Amino acid sequence: MSFGDVATKADGGGLPPNDGGLGPLSDRLSLGVAARLSRYLQVLTQARKMGKETISSQELSEYTHVNSTQIRRDLSGFGKFGKRGVGYNVDSLVSQIRKILRTSGQHNIALFGAGHLGRAIAGSDIFADHGFRVVAVFDQDPAKIGDQVGPAKVLHVDDLKLVVDEEDIVVGVLAVPTAAAQELADKLVDAGVKIIFNYSEALLQVPPEVTVHTSSPAVDLLYALYFYLT
Amino acid sequence: MSFGDVATKADGGGLPPNDGGLGPLSDRLSLGVAARLSRYLQVLTQARKMGKETISSQELSEYTHVNSTQIRRDLSGFGKFGKRGVGYNVDSLVSQIRKILRTSGQHNIALFGAGHLGRAIAGSDIFADHGFRVVAVFDQDPAKIGDQVGPAKVLHVDDLKLVVDEEDIVVGVLAVPTAAAQELADKLVDAGVKIIFNYSEALLQVPPEVTVHTSSPAVDLLYALYFYLT
Numbered sequence: 016m017s018f019g020d021v022a023t024k025a026d027g028g029g030l031p032p033n034d035g036g037l038g039p040l041s042d043r044l045s046l047g048v049a050a051r052l053s054r055y056l057q058v059l060t061q062a063r064k065m066g067k068e069t070i071s072s073q074e075l076s077e078y079t080h081v082n083s084t085q086i087r088r089d090l091s092g093f094g095k096f097g098k099r100g101v102g103y104n105v106d107s108l109v110s111q112i113r114k115i116l117r118t119s120g121q122h123n124i125a126l127f128g129a130g131h132l133g134r135a136i137a138g139s140d141i142f143a144d145h146g147f148r149v150v151a152v153f154d155q156d157p158a159k160i161g162d163q164v165g166p167a168k169v170l171h172v173d174d175l176k177l178v179v180d181e182e183d184i185v186v187g188v189l190a191v192p193t194a195a196a197q198e199l200a201d202k203l204v205d206a207g208v209k210i211i212f213n214y215s216e217a218l219l220q221v222p223p224e225v226t227v228h229t230s231s232p233a234v235d236l237l238y239a240l241y242f243y244l245t
Numbered sequence: 246m247s248f249g250d251v252a253t254k255a256d257g258g259g260l261p262p263n264d265g266g267l268g269p270l271s272d273r274l275s276l277g278v279a280a281r282l283s284r285y286l287q288v289l290t291q292a293r294k295m296g297k298e299t300i301s302s303q304e305l306s307e308y309t310h311v312n313s314t315q316i317r318r319d320l321s322g323f324g325k326f327g328k329r330g331v332g333y334n335v336d337s338l339v340s341q342i343r344k345i346l347r348t349s350g351q352h353n354i355a356l357f358g359a360g361h362l363g364r365a366i367a368g369s370d371i372f373a374d375h376g377f378r379v380v381a382v383f384d385q386d387p388a389k390i391g392d393q394v395g396p397a398k399v400l401h402v403d404d405l406k407l408v409v410d411e412e413d414i415v416v417g418v419l420a421v422p423t424a425a426a427q428e429l430a431d432k433l434v435d436a437g438v439k440i441i442f443n444y445s446e447a448l449l450q451v452p453p454e455v456t457v458h459t460s461s462p463a464v465d466l467l468y469a470l471y472f473y474l475t
Binding site: 044049050053054056057058060061062064065078113116117118122130131132134135138139140141142144145147185186190193209210212216217218226228229230231232233234235236239240241242243244 | 295308343360368371423442459464466467470473
């Protein structure tokens with residue numbers, strides 16, 4: 016997961032602090048709490064996928080590397096108490112956290128790039144399991160227009176603005192070469208998309224109201240490697 | 246980036262704290278410092294890729310969301326001082342941070358899965374730019390054995406242990422369906438691989454000395470969405 020490098024309206028710089036409980040639910044969650052809840056949600060979704068009906072705070076701790084006292088405190092903060100020897104109900108916790116994160120329901124994605132990466136994204140459940148639906152795929156290559164990619168047909172980029180409006184698209188995913196990314200980010204911004212998920216290595220320039228999240232598996236690996244080597 | 250969910254030998258639970266300077270260089274870096282350095286490294290590598298020779302602490306701050314005072318403090322801690330009006334030399338900072346993270350040099354990867362995702366990974370510079378080299382690709386499908394995928398030919402999984410020894414492979418990347426992931430993780434562990442990068446949704450069980458990092462783009466998106474929606 017990548018919490019620290021997500022630009023947010025409230026971003027005060029620095030990594031999210033490990034800052035205690037949930038606080039009043041009417042308030043906006045702090046970065047740290049939202050990060051932990053997102054992390055629980057990831058593991059819970061994986062657990063559900065694997066047919067697990069219940070999960071203990073110990074197990075959640077093992078997979079999230081948040082300590083189990085913190086987990087119990089976070090979850091009891093919104094009225095969830097694990098049963099001794101049984102743990103938490105996975106389905107119910109997933110719904111509750113999605114409600115708190117206000118990300119229940121369906122969110123539509125426009126995907127750029129019908130290459131290997133784009134096809135892998137469109138064809139996987141990774142986004143779908145969290146309520147994200149790839150509703151449109153775009154590619155600069157005219158030969159690919161009309162191809163079926165996952166659940167969508169490849170469209171021409173000139174149709175972007177229309178599709179964003181019609182399908183209420185909030186997220187644009189860039190699975191394109193680094194050299195093409197900025198131009199497409201500009202088009203996404205022009206079309207009104209507010210969150211860009213960047214799989215390229217481009218340093219994207221966007222207006223302050225737009226959030227860019229850049230995928231960085233190699234840096235995640237370097238970080239893991241440091242603690243392995245030292 | 247995904248710092249918090251990387252299991253490390255030193256992991257004390259919770260997200261990395263924003264815990265001040267670098268401390269004595271002979272010591273192991275704290276999770277928080279290592280996370281920030283990794284984040285600087287990501288942006289610096291992107292900047293280098295885009296031909297930027299210098300970068301200011303303001304720019305680094307804009308892209309990493311670490312505040313610029315913290316950045317200057319971190320970098321001055323190992324003797325790097327940006328020039329007023331010019332900033333830091335990108336190349337030199339990249340080398341320095343890689344040295345501090347002790348991740349200079351080449352690290353060899355074994356990749357599982359010669360589907361769209363595996364091909365996207367093997368064919369991209371994302372890992373290569375950080376010194377990770379895909380030296381072997383494995384697939385369970387006998388029809389794919391011998392196929393060229395990026396720089397490597399697809400091998401049979403029975404050759405795994407031999408290749409891990411010969412090529413000194415420390416990282417295994419799982420670009421396979423969720424149902425296949427645990428079995429392959431077991432094989433990687435048996436072969437002596439210490440870091441597993443998991444693109445599937447499986448909750449992998451591994452011994453404590455092995456680090457699993459699970460990619461979670463959808464959860465990163467949910468997190469970004471929360472701050473957009475609220």
